[in-house]
Amino acid sequence: MMILGPLGFTAPWLLLGLLALPVLWILLRVVPPAPIRRRFPGVALLLGLRDEDNETDRTPWWLLLLRMLAVAALILGFAGPVLNPEMREPGSGPLLILADGSWAEARDWPRRQERIAAALTEAARAGRPVALASVAGGTEEILFRPANLQAETLPGFAPVPWEPDRAAHAALATALPDGGFDTLWLSDGLAREGREDLLASLRTHGRVTVFETAREVFGLKPAVYGDGKVTLGLLRAHSGGEATVEVVGLGLDPAGIERELARLPVTFATGAAAAEAVFDLPAELRNRIARFEILGQKTAGAVALTDDAIRRREVALVEGGAAREGLELLSPGHYLRQALAPTADVIDGTLEDMILADPDVIILADVARIAASEALLDWVEKGGLLVRFAGPHMAAQDWGEGDDPLLPVRLRSGGRSVGGALSWGEPKTLAPFEDSSPFAGLAVPDEVRVTTQVMAEPGPDLVAHTVAALADGTPLVTRKDLGEGSVVLFHVTANAEWSGLPLSGLFVQMLERLAVSTRQTAPGAEELRGTVWTAERVLDAFGTLQDAGDQPGIAGERMADAQPGADLRPGLYASGERTLAINAVSSDRAFAPAIWPEGVAVEGLTEARERPLAGWLLAAGLAFLLADVLAALALSGRLSGGRAGLAAILLATALQPVAPAHAEMTEDDLIRAAGNVVLAYVRSGDAEVDRVSEAGLRGLSDVLFYRTAVEPSAPMGVDLESDELSVYTLLYWPVTAAAPTPSPSAYMRLNRYLRSGGMILFDTRDADIAGFGSATPEGRRLQSLAAPLEIPPLEPIPPDHVLTRAFYLLQDFPGRFSGPTVWVEAAPPDAELAEGMPFRNLNDGVTPVIIGGNDWAAAWAVDDAGWPMFPVGRGLNGERQREIAYRFGVNVVMHVLTGNYKSDQVHVPALLERLGQ
Secondary structure (H helix, E strand, O other): OEEEOOEEEOOHHHHHHHHHHHHHHHHHHHOOOOOOOOOOHHHHHHOOOOOOOOOOOOOOHHHHHHHHHHHHHHHHHHOOEEEOOOOOOOOOOOEEEEEOOOHHHOOOHHHHHHHHHHHHHHHHHHOOOEEEEEOOOOOOOOOOEOHHHHHHOHHHOOOOOOOOOHHHHHHHHHHOOOOOOEEEEEOOOEOOOOHHHHHHHHHOOOOEEEEOOOOOOEEEOOOEEEOOEEEEEEEEOOOOOOEEEEEEEEEEOOOOOEEEEEEEEEEEOOOOOEEEEEEOOOHHHHHHEEEEEEOOOOOHHHEEEOOOOOOOEEEEEEEOOOOOOOOHHHOHHHHHHHHHOOOEEEEEOOHHHHHHHOOOEEEEEOOOOOOOHHHHHHHHHOOOEEEEEOOHHHHHOOOOOOOOOOOOOOEEEEEEEOOOOOOOOOOEOEOOOOOOOOOOOOOOOOOOOEOEEEEEOOOOOHHHHEEEEEOOOOEEEEEEEEOOEEEEEEOOOOOOOOEOHHHOHHHHHHHHHOOOOOOOOOOOHHHHOOOEEEEEEEEOOOOOEEEOOOOOOEEHHHHHHOOOEOOEOOEEEEEOOEEEEEOOOOOOOOOOEOOOOOOOEEEOOOOOOOEEOHHHHHHHHHHHHHHHHHHHHHHOOOOOOHHHHHHHHHHHHHHOOOOOOOOOOOHHHHHHHHHOOOEEEEOOOOHHHHHHHHHHHHHHHHHHHHHOOOOOOOOEEEOOOOOOOOOOOEEEEEOOOOOOOOOHHHHHHHHHHHHOOOOEEEEOOOOOOOOOOOOOHHHHHHHHHHOOOOOOOEEEOOOOOHHHOOOOOOOOOOOOOOOOOOEEEOOOOOOOEOOOOOOEOOOOOOOOEEEEOOOHHHHHOEOOOOOEOOOOOOHHHHHHHHHHHHHHHHHHHHHHHHOOHHHHHHHHHHHHHHHHO
């Protein structure tokens, strides 16, 4: 291919024909146009006469120019011109395909896979061995293999949810094989330390070509709580013009279903690479948020997981005995409130009221006998944390021989005084905390002394329940698990009467370790020393939370580094009652665009795709030739009067570009769609596909009109970029391989449509050649189109789904083809089989998407006379399949309009019984 600026030519040797244009100009100049023939009787007098001087007339210059343009357009068209050609310079020898492999590549990973696949195809044709490597993935050995074998490993080649550091670049530079090879480097667009050294090493082996897309990279820093607000920092790589994104907070609602709980638009100022999102949320809502996301990004870097840092726990405080007026410093509650006020919401009241309020923690300060012991025991077993402090009332209590379930250990009656005026001993210091203690790693101040404590009865399980002890080995804090919750007992008072512990900073740290209070800053290495953290859920590169599996525990010192990597994946980690989030983007991270030195070819930075121009130039050449014919006829006098007007009309018709009809939605259309049931299809840009979609929805609307109480209006085509979507009952989206990508504003409207109860029926129309989404261009295009959409987890339609009985009883969902799988929103994990019914109780949710490839529109499509437009199957079996396809369409529309009303049959017996009363 020959490249001339933004143009390329696949057959450049045909351009030599342009050299013949001057010769053609001369030839056309010497050939006159045909003379005009007129019948004149006097010409007979001239017969026999001879004119010795013959002079030919010349062709007009504009006609010559027209003919020259026609020939030039044909020559250029046959030369195979291409606009914005992608450079594919042939090479020889081994080829290394190297990817940064970080989360920043996840958003356009399908585009990168296409580029890798194209490179593998070219290498296979040239017989070049290929190696695949990832900087972030930590490739230990680079092996060159045949390109067709490497292509088999491409599906498993994916980005990781962390970024490569200087050590990763250095390790890969060390692993480079000897000898010469070319490199195709897929860059994520972010500048990083160590890249220059690796690039220099690669350039010593051969040519380096960089593939880097022009799309923006956004990042979200961890959430920080302060002054009653949650603040998140946003980053972008290119500090260009003004840009606006939306940050959403996601969490569980009271029913345990994940929903959007907060949303805030954030604008990057012109030239700014950073911005802030400040959420002012009620405590109840803030505590429910599990993560923040930049809407539509779908990368680990655009997700900020939350932990104890933003959740203010609700602590119920109940004091025993009567308050001593004017002696606040002697009140146990005073010290607890001082320790908890900055980090928790403290509520007061009776124990019965506190249990009903269901706080996170209940603290009993010197409460010996518990009135509502059964209710409190039930609350703890369901996951509550009960913290008790000793005092004079507990010391004076006769505990008897039995065990109190709301105490970790059995207690002796009477307190132990070790430093008073009537005791022989000295005040006791604290022993260092054991590694198995939740307080492991905390420094023990020398000034903390204990003068009085309640004693535990010796027993075989006393040591197992002791999490903090005095220097003489007697328990200071004991703990016992009770159901899903636990009970903790401080054997000293919460005030300074028995010890100096409440006066020290250790007291606050111990409450934080027990998850009574919330930390406001990230824990440091000193605080995390001695702790072990277990991964509960981890992020993948695409920003999806997954189960962590059986990953080994992480030492607290590694958690303090908070730099994610192969040994510390971004996710949620737990240690006892505490949770800690590791995010892909750290709080001190800053983005900068990658800058490549001269001599390194960079492709893919423009969004303009490669476009062949041969068809346009050949059409232009044909148009010029038609115009030349008309001009020659006009000059020869054969085109006059009405024939000239007719020829002009024919020429204008021939030159008229063919474009699909696309009318803007009028106000009347909007009113009609809002006041009626209207089935709509997404315009694909392919006139034939849109024609079939409209005919299919028209056929389905007719079936609904004749068989149900639904009377739909005529179907409409919608433009995602400009039309209002909320007025439509259902959107049918036929996916084509060349479907254009909607803009960010269109995705915002689509996500709003899905959240407000709308449904999209995606149809790849490829079930005849492949399973859904496996290998067809339509399936791959669907994956990229649906990536920015807020689509919940999916599953194949289960046999008891409401779609199988919304109007007709169905178990198959064919269209023109009968594909193996149709996907809908996955059922909640706690959905139980309804008593007396053959299906689960799925509440009233409507699946926001249905995905398949059965080409339903073609099965529903009818012409103007009402006859089917396409055959379905063969004979009677085919017509039966068409009927099932219609029934599936009816069930889909009824499901959208009525929800899971069929599941409410479980309530029918109770309703009938109530009506009978």
